[in-house]
Amino acid sequence: MIPLAHIPTPHVDFAGLSPLIAFLGGAVLVLMAGLLGPRKVREHGVPLLTLVVLGVAAWLVIDQWHANKALVDGAIQLDSLSLVLDLVLIAAGVATVLLAWRSQAGREAGHGELQALLLSSIGGMSLLASAQNTVVLFVGLELLSIPLYVLCAAEMRRERSLESGLKYLIVGSVGSATLLYGLALIYGATGATSFSGIASAITAKSLSGDTLLLGGIALTAAGFCFKASVAPFHQWTPDVYEGAPTPITAFMAVATKVAALGAFLRFFDTALIGSHGEWAPAIAVLAAVTIVVGNVGALGQSSLKRMLAYSSVAQAGYMLAGVVVGTALGVKATTLYLIVYLLMNLAAFAVIVARERETDLGDSIQSVAGLGRQRPWLAWPLTLSMLGLAGIPATAGFVGKLYLIDAAVSGKYTWLGVVIVIGSMISLAYYLPVVAAMWMRDAPEGALEPAVAASPAALPVIAGGSPELDDLVDAPAAPARGAHLEVAAVALIAGSATLFFGIVPQPLFDLVQHVGRSFGL
């Protein structure tokens, strides 16, 4: 008989971990379901199962809404910030599942694989945003990144998709390595891996000017900036966003940013708050550079996805302002902006997905020309999304930006607030042309005529293969055309939420009220 009883095991709070367990367990479940027999089950059952998993996770999150506790020996913090961000991630996940439901990516990569990778990526993001320990932080980061590399290349027969995945993998590895190196240096300087240990070491040993620590902070900041696509570490963003399947781009644009900024907030505002005076100016400069680069880069882009990629760079710059100030207001402002950012981007990407399926123009700005007359139910969400991203009043984007500027100004970074305003001004020059194209231009000739689809069999097999691929080759009909109901629903819900929270922002203020409570700011 083996005496197990006296082995000291750490107390594991399974209730607190349950959302994470739901994500990762769900991923396994979905992967298995993807192996099930008939194609119909795979095509519709798997996404449905994923939605169920996400719904369960959402329930588990809401169930412990007021929790504020450390899990797994202080490695993970379950607090208002991680719960709110979990909810945002789940929303992004649900939208992505809906957008990918009948997408080419799902058919080519296999629904089971696609959704399982999506779920594990969400799991990684959730872990990253709640990490309270550098080791967990890095695990979370890789758990989010590796599935994304694969997802970017999910349309295996499209060269740009593969290119996007490969680029993301290589550049992403550089970013991860930089971050890891930075974390190692911080460990070397403070002798601690837990955030609280690092923080107390900085104050106790008055390390704030220490070379080793500052070197570590520099590399860590660079690594985070890479994930959040902050200039000058943003260059992968336009290429990867443009190449990746659009539902995946949507997911990357919103969810990655949520996780990266969540980790940014937690790491810099808890572990490194002791040397706030040292890192804040640097991050502020990075934010300003990002706002400028993102906004000028987006000008004159004819691809909507590329434009939104640059726009997401600029938006990351705005959100960094909340990190820079290192105040409770800053944390709230960034979190609030993440929520509205999610809504605005989902609306935009959903419309792009819909138009990609309806026309042959892909994600070119041409594809939405004349949309106002043709498909007002798609044109309105995109209009609201563009106006919201530009920060026009009566949209949620205005409220979010106002809050960020408020945080910047009251945190003594008024100049950064001014940069945000100037950035928004420039941004009108690329958001408004989209609106103009929709309402003031005519649809290009024959855009809606279904073109003769190239037979899937004729496509070159560039890499990989899957059971779905064989189905695809066998499938007699061309991929279904026409806007799908679920895609339009995502656009409409996200668009009307953008409008609603612009008029009634109070629920958002209430939602982020307790965020950052556990930071001790």
Added chain:
Amino acid sequence: MSQTTYGWLVLAFPLAGVLLLCLGHRSLPGRTAGWIGSAAIFLAFLAALGALLTMQSHGADHRQQVSSLWEYAVTSGIDARMSILVDPLSVFMILVVTGVSTLIHVYSVSYLDKDRGFVRYFAYLNFFVLSMLLLVLAGNFLLLIVGWAFVGAASYLLISFWYRRKTATKAGIKAFVINVVGDVGLVLGTFFILGHTHTLEFLGSFHAAEAGAFSHASGDLVAGCILLLVGAFAKSAQIPLHTWLPDAMEGPTPVSALIHAATMVTAGVYLIARMHPLFERAPAAQDVGAVVGAATLLIAGTIGLVQTDIKRVIAYSTMSQIGYMVMGVSIGAYAAGLFHLMTHAFFKALLFMAAGSIIGAMAGEQSLKKMKGFRKAMPFTYGCFLIGGLALSGIPPFSGFFSKDEILLIAGERGGWRWILYGVGYLGAFLTALYTFRMIFIAFHGKPCAEAQELQAGHLHHAEHPFNPADGEIEDTDVGFPGPSHAIAERALPMRFAMSLLAIGAVGAGLIQIPKVDYVVDDFLKPSFATSALYEAHTRSGILIAGLIGGTLIGLAGIAIAWRIWGSGAQTATAFQERLRPLYTLFAAKWYFDEAIDLLVVRPAAAFGRFAKDTFERTVIDDTLVGGPSGLVRAGSALVRSIQSGLLRYYAAMIVLGVAAVGLYFLLQA
């Protein structure tokens, strides 16, 4: 239902009306739109009555109730709510607004019949009523500003309703611009007050002011109140922001009756009364209001004497009467000012409606020079005009007698330099009687003109070509111009109905507040002015009796002189005009206010604008400010795109460079 629920209903019905008319504008046949619009406002009137009854069932201390529908943004430093304040003052206002509006909607159904913009007209009109109700029900500064601006926009839309008339569109723009000056004043004044009270809510602000948020004779408070007055002057057409109101007569006549006589232009009076806890702590601002009101009542009265356009005469009369109200609420005669607001709404709307009826008989012609002797042809219109005129001139027992005299009585009671206001007020009363009966004697008495004779013979005059009465330009009757039909009260039941009810109001409304007999308005409004130090103390008899008798005599004297000049033959009028040539010229040129504003504001602004456009814009703005940054942005964009080569090795290099730069910065910190 609570009184605030009724308050929300008062807003909900016109909103529903607007939406219904806007969405259904293609499918509403005939006069349906007009009846829908009227019904929406009538339901709002019923809801206002509901609010009144529930409110009166509460004790005096519980009659001020605030209800918040949702919070717009309540966070540090700001509390923006969708909240309304239902108290005796706002209930008084919504009753007047919805009551008069209902009648004017009904009148319009006939008056704008066959106009191609019929549905649009009622959509605008409902929108106006909604805005006005929002303005008076607002429970905080934010919503007040929203209502204030909406009212200005609705007024613009309705003045320019016949949008192909150049004179109408110009008048609309003028009204809008001057109203925006007032909006700016209101917003800035709000900031001055918000800066000290830290709340947008009215009651909260007032409590803060009472608790000493402002130091004694605080400069900020005086500045804030004077800026509020700028808003009030622009909306209420007080000097020097009054020039838009006469031009606003380009709108359809019912619009003039509703917006530019009964409701919108009284918003300034309401504002001063509503803000009385602030104004009473800024006596300097109160004095500014009183003096400007007095000046307006006198100057507008003199201009009214010589105008020849019948609607413009009534418009100047409106300015003059609002001068009384502004003066009243600025010297603490709140109940009297608001009482006059109510009676004025009745008799002035009535006068406009009667004028509209004559204009209908003249086929659109508005000049008093061409009207003559309509007494026999239009007995009903004549009766209404006479009732309105007697009420306006302050002849007992008509309503204007009681309300006007009460304002002046309180001016006299407060004494000191306010005796000047008292004197000016009675001088104004004399002018009022004079210009009112000038209109009546010219238009209704004497030998009937051709149109009147035609009407007596049973046929309504139609002009050969429709034309613009302002400049005589020939028009058609398509959308954007008035429709082909002209309506007169004698032949349209809805018009007669509306005018009869208003005539009853104009005769009888004064009886609810007779000095020494009853004080209905005083007692009703008291809870809203509970904390006021100046609220009417009932009256010393001496000046009361002197005022009542003197006021009557002055009114009668004015009528008598008007008869002597204009009633007994055209020669006397011309003779007078010759003898008083300099005065006549001054009045006819409207005291040169338009020219003075043109010289002092418009021309310098235009010259500056030309300089800015030709010189400043080209070199500084276009070349330096726009050219510079936009060139910079374009160059930056090119740079960013050129770095974006698509080649991975450059990206990696860029990351290394970035890390190096960030690392260097941090190492320099060490």
